[in-house]
Amino acid sequence: MRPARALIDLQALRHNYQLAREITGAKALAVIKADAYGHGAVRVAQALEAEANGFAVACIEEALELRAAGIRAPVLLLEGFFEADELPLIIEHDLWCVVHSLWQLEAIEQARLSKPLTVWLKLDSGMHRVGLHPKDFQEAYQRLLASGKVAKIVLMSHFARADELDCVCSNEQVAVFEAARQGLSAEVSLRNSPSVMGWPNVSSDWVRPGIMLYGATPFGEDQAIAARLQPVMTLESKVICVRELPAGEPVGYGARFVTPKPMRVGVVAMGYADGYPRHAPTGTPVLVAGQRSQLLGRVSMDMLCVDLTDVHQAGLGSTVELWGKNILASDVATAAETIPYQIFCNLRRVPRLYSGA
Numbered sequence: 284m285r286p287a288r289a290l291i292d293l294q295a296l297r298h299n300y301q302l303a304r305e306i307t308g309a310k311a312l313a314v315i316k317a318d319a320y321g322h323g324a325v326r327v328a329q330a331l332e333a334e335a336n337g338f339a340v341a342c343i344e345e346a347l348e349l350r351a352a353g354i355r356a357p358v359l360l361l362e363g364f365f366e367a368d369e370l371p372l373i374i375e376h377d378l379w380c381v382v383h384s385l386w387q388l389e390a391i392e393q394a395r396l397s398k399p400l401t402v403w404l405k406l407d408s409g410m411h412r413v414g415l416h417p418k419d420f421q422e423a424y425q426r427l428l429a430s431g432k433v434a435k436i437v438l439m440s441h442f443a444r445a446d447e448l449d450c451v452c453s454n455e456q457v458a459v460f461e462a463a464r465q466g467l468s469a470e471v472s473l474r475n476s477p478s479v480m481g482w483p484n485v486s487s488d489w490v491r492p493g494i495m496l497y498g499a500t501p502f503g504e505d506q507a508i509a510a511r512l513q514p515v516m517t518l519e520s521k522v523i524c525v526r527e528l529p530a531g532e533p534v535g536y537g538a539r540f541v542t543p544k545p546m547r548v549g550v551v552a553m554g555y556a557d558g559y560p561r562h563a564p565t566g567t568p569v570l571v572a573g574q575r576s577q578l579l580g581r582v583s584m585d586m587l588c589v590d591l592t593d594v595h596q597a598g599l600g601s602t603v604e605l606w607g608k609n610i611l612a613s614d615v616a617t618a619a620e621t622i623p624y625q626i627f628c629n630l631r632r633v634p635r636l637y638s639g640a
């Protein structure tokens with residue numbers, strides 16, 4: 284059997300969820316969209332269901348997968364419905380629904396619903412992606428109430444730059460939000476992971492942690508809460524071939540690495556078809572037989588090469604950690620000029636093995 288696999292530590296996941304709760308004192312929707320950032324939405328939801336206040340996903344397809352697996356906790360659709368004909372299903376499966384646009388508000392007004400909806404009304408406080416314009420916010424709230432089709436409204440917005448700890452934009456977004464919701468007595472939800480971890484003064488009845496649940500930091504710099512996260516996913520494989528090469532020999536496609544001295548090179552069963560980033564360059568950290576080493580040359584579809592020259596205990600069959608508790612996914616992401624979010628979401632083909640359920 285091919286040795287490539289992703290080990291998922293559900294105990295670490297619960298630790299990270301509890302940390303988000305503890306440092307905010309708020310209710311927390313665990314964000315498990317995109318198959319829980321590659322970790323497996325159903326398994327992650329099952330592991331958190333006993334303690335989570337609810338879950339958040341991107342669309343009804345993701346929500347129905349949870350319901351089909353028996354998850355009864357609240358599930359919020361972060362983009363609401365894409366077409367009005369999803370509304371009966373939203374009611375039937377007891378889902379919570381973001382309203383981010385006037386067309387969605389109109390669809391609710393016109394719908395015939397057997398039960399009232401729980402709506403999270405979203406303000407565009409400055410990111411300019413989705414969300415109602417501040418001038419429309421109060422009226423939208425009143426129209427939802429007047430429609431008679433809504434049981435509860437939570438007011439929400441989303442930060443564009445909360446991962447930049449010295450940027451004033453998040454404060455400006457909070458000010459826009461506070462002005463827009465003046466006089467409305469409803470719960471609010473503002474904080475994603477960078478805001479949960481780095482912006483303790485933003486008040487939010489509900490927080491929406493995603494990446495931090497999986498133990499990766501959204502920040503490009505060291506940060507106190509980031510140091511308390513526990514990585515959940517370990518991507519590992521084994522050395523399947525060892526080469527002793529003299530100086531001056533190319534390694535891999537395009538001869539992008541040429542040995543500067545005699546070297547021992549290990550070939551690992553892991554490639555970009557597994558989601559390992561093809562753009563990770565020579566020097567990207569890996570852990571071989573418990574010792575830090577580096578990637579060599581181009582990543583291929585099913586294999587990549589690592590430096591065994593100074594890892595004397597390593598050889599055929601040695602375990603290689605591509606990311607996990609020793610090699611942080613965020614460090615691999617930085618080397619490959621991407622973010623840990625994408626590193627995790629790209630995971631495919633490798634079996635996921637769960638522990639700590």
Ligand SMILES: *Cc1c(COP(=O)(O)O)cnc(C)c1O
Nearest residue numbers: 314361441475476491492493494
């Ligand atoms: C994805 C998402 C989150 C979670 O973001 P993280 O940075 O992963 O914590 C929170 N809120 C909304 C609206 C999202 O789309």
